[in-house]
Amino acid sequence: MILVGLLLLVALVLPGLPLGEWRAFLLDTAQFAFLISALALAWDLLARTGQLSLAHGAFFGLGAYAAALAAPALGTLPALLVGGVVAGASSLFLGLATLRLHGMYFAIATLAFSEVMRTLVLKAPFTGGAIGLPVQPAFGGAFPLGGYYLAVGVLALAAGISLLLSRSRLHYAMAATRQGEAVARVLGVPVIRVKLLAFMISAFLAGLAGGVYAMKTLFLSPYDAFGLGRAVEALVIPIFGGLYTTTGPLLGGLIIVSLETWLRLRIGEGYLVVYGVILVLTILFLPRGLVSLFHRKGAGHA
């Protein structure tokens, strides 16, 4: 909780600090890290109900495309909202059809969903297809730091919702759903509705982050926005940091995105290898994530 606040505070004042000649690069990387961390927080919300989604890259991409297409007509903030709503609505459809599925079936269905979304965006007449889609900067470029603060805002929103949800009645409903659906149902938890709600909030946040991302990169292509890379980042970060927490995805996001940026500079294509390796090592040796290390030290129990 304190750590979360501290991180957001640092994010707010970062542009004011004397960063020297690396300032532009640092701010750009930080903005990217915030957006990916927000995506990771969003993914974690759904994971709390026990569902493994591989569609969060698609929600991110849908939000990005929707916001980019809506921005010229509506302006920046309403367009971002549109992005979130489009992602949330698509998750409603996907969820209504698939959330009765368990475990592997749901994961496979979401993976297939994201592959098809990419095909649709490639084929649709208004998305620029394989060529790509140029995007206006946030607020028409009026504020140089506008995009940066939007990213901070999305991160704060995601962290806030994540904290709020872990203190609400819904938290218990989600945990019960995850730990045993049949038992949860007997206890009076409307399992499907809980999952659907978590899915929609989660997809909405992913879509918001996608919209800000579009206004940051100024150019979208189906391979970038709908690439498997986003879905991988969205799930590796919470697992590495610590599932079902707010601190975990935040901390994991900052560490992993820094690592990713460094690797991207050094080896270019294939940088995702680090995600694969981290995922495998974490599952094998640190299944409860980075956060569990702190808990063991601080509270004296595992």
Added chain:
Amino acid sequence: MELLLQTLINGILAAGIYALVASGLALAVGVVGIVNFAHGEFTMIGAFIAYLLFVGTGLDPFLSLGLAALVLFGVGAITYLGLIRPVLAAPELNQMLLTFGLSVALQNIALLLFGADTRVVSTSYQGATLSLGGLSFGVPPLLAFGLSVVILGALYGFLDRTRLGLAVRAVAQNRLAPGLLGIETQRVYLLAFGLSAALAGVAGVMLSVMLYASPTVGFAYTLKAFAIIVMAGLGNLRGVVPAAIILALAEALVSTYLPGGGGWVEAVFFLVIFVALTWRSWRAA
């Protein structure tokens, strides 16, 4: 009429490779109980083995099948011992994430080693076709189909007629009882996972001739194999062959008859997964 016949033939010929990949995945899911997202990457490794052997020594891909199968059996066995066995008792979510991580890692290691280019094994008979009554059959698909039938026949023979095969099927049906009856479950798992990878690898060798070898070539086959085994019923080995034929035929029909069909083929397996899964879940509910 001729177009329809030709389309159906193309579909059936393509079903051979699909059935190979999917039978492998069905073994992993049905016997070991692991949803292996890295299955397609084993196919990719097989394709690269064929390509490297062809470039290095000029060995015909169809002759390197056996070697690729052996290597992939080893890769599968190592994967099982090093990665899968430690998480056999872990929650399903962890198992899926582990194999997904392996998939991402293998894909990107290949990307680092070979780059993103597609590499085709250009054999002398690559473009050759046989004509029969106005219909044409490509030689490589015909060879691949024939070999797939032989390999699948051998696989089913093994599962049906040998003691070891019976043990594999027993473990697929029940996790506990075979152990009590003196079947060494762990060794059966090892065998099944190795076989699973070997089948994927063999399919990869065929792909290197018919399609190409590239770091991402396997991923689509993971999804298609999932579509097939979901249609067949997870872990149901018997249903794999008919399901593979249905998927391949559906893809062939879409690519022939839908305007601009080429790109939509990639959406067919999604529809299949989707319909099969939702139908199942609503029927169960």
